[in-house]
Amino acid sequence: MPNDLRLPGATAPPALPDAAVSDPTTWLLPELTRVLLAGDTHGNLNWWQHLLARTAEHDCDGVVQVGDFGYWRGHGEPGRYLRALQRQLRRAGRWLLWIDGNHECHPDLRARYPWQESPQASGVTPLTDRIFYAHRGARWTWRGRRWAALGGAVSEDVDTRIPGVEWWPEETITIAETQRLLTGCPRLGHVGPTVDVLLTHDVPAGIKTASRFLLSPQLAARVAAHRQLLGEAVTAVQPRLLVRGHLHLRHSAQLLLPGGSAVAVEGLASDDQRDSRSWAVLDLTTPPYAPTPDPTGPTAWFAPITRRRGANRASGAGPR
Numbered sequence: 001m002p003n004d005l006r007l008p009g010a011t012a013p014p015a016l017p018d019a020a021v022s023d024p025t026t027w028l029l030p031e032l033t034r035v036l037l038a039g040d041t042h043g044n045l046n047w048w049q050h051l052l053a054r055t056a057e058h059d060c061d062g063v064v065q066v067g068d069f070g071y072w073r074g075h076g077e078p079g080r081y082l083r084a085l086q087r088q089l090r091r092a093g094r095w096l097l098w099i100d101g102n103h104e105c106h107p108d109l110r111a112r113y114p115w116q117e118s119p120q121a122s123g124v125t126p127l128t129d130r131i132f133y134a135h136r137g138a139r140w141t142w143r144g145r146r147w148a149a150l151g152g153a154v155s156e157d158v159d160t161r162i163p164g165v166e167w168w169p170e171e172t173i174t175i176a177e178t179q180r181l182l183t184g185c186p187r188l189g190h191v192g193p194t195v196d197v198l199l200t201h202d203v204p205a206g207i208k209t210a211s212r213f214l215l216s217p218q219l220a221a222r223v224a225a226h227r228q229l230l231g232e233a234v235t236a237v238q239p240r241l242l243v244r245g246h247l248h249l250r251h252s253a254q255l256l257l258p259g260g261s262a263v264a265v266e267g268l269a270s271d272d273q274r275d276s277r278s279w280a281v282l283d284l285t286t287p288p289y290a291p292t293p294d295p296t297g298p299t300a301w302f303a304p305i306t307r308r309r310g311a312n313r314a315s316g317a318g319p320r
């Protein structure tokens with residue numbers, strides 16, 4: 001049955017044919033018009049319920065989630081989480097695409113869904129027919145615009161976490177993963193490294209933000225080095241829009257790249273904030289995503305939303 005979820009650790013073949021992995025035209029949904037962008041979700045199913053209600057409210061086809069998705073280990077996870085989420089998505093008639101943050105069980109994720117070293121691969125892996133994981137370096141095209149993903153971040157709460165149980169060193173981006181991103185994907189029309197939209201979890205260097213944690217000098221240096229590497233990747237791929245999570249804060253900024261181009265860097269809050277700071281609507285048919293000949297058109301990336309009563313109702317705990 002195409003709707004069946006493949007349990008992590010199970011040996012069943014992918015729910016979608018292998019071609020779906022290498023040929024994104026089977027899932028890139030040419031009729032796609034709006035997506036809901038979501039910050040950290042931390043395995044919080046109540047929050048997902050809330051987000052999926054927002055997709056209906058704002059006519060979004062699916063959700064794009066920017067890391068700390070909540071791919072976790074223990075207590076039946078991640079199978080239980082993914083199964084429940086699959087049920088919610090099926091009920092809502094929506095799909096989701098996620099990138100990894102720092103708080104995921106990276107070794108299990110990689111063992112189960114390895115990166116395919118193939119020029120045919122987009123790097124987007126279907127976990128089910130509704131849940132898609134975008135690897136670090138993944139690329140795809142929506143409505144003629146090139147998208148790419150580069151998840152991962154340094155855990156600023158690493159000192160409170162047990163290595164191998166609730167923290168893994170693979171949380172950070174490697175040079176090799178950055179190179180995957182920079183290779184582009186000519187088969188998808190991504191000739192050269194540049195993209196239009198980049199999804200990251202961490203904040204690129206050059207954006208001033210606050211941390212929720214008091215960092216030791218050593219940890220602060222690791223955080224800065226990671227943001228530096230991410231910043232170099234951003235400089236290479238020159239996105240017009242970068243959407244990120246990680247800091248559990250809504251934050252908008254502009255990053256000026258060497259050479260003069262500007263990147264709109266939009267940071268989304270998390271399920272901790274439980275309100276409209278934690279998500280946004282991107283309309284793929286209107287400017288600036290889809291420029292029209294009218295240069296006086298709107299310039300804000302996200303579609304306007306109206307605050308609804310009860311927007312703060314969702315609650316629940318996850319592996320944050």
Ligand SMILES: [Mn+2]
Nearest residue numbers: 040068246320
């Ligand atoms: Mn988080």
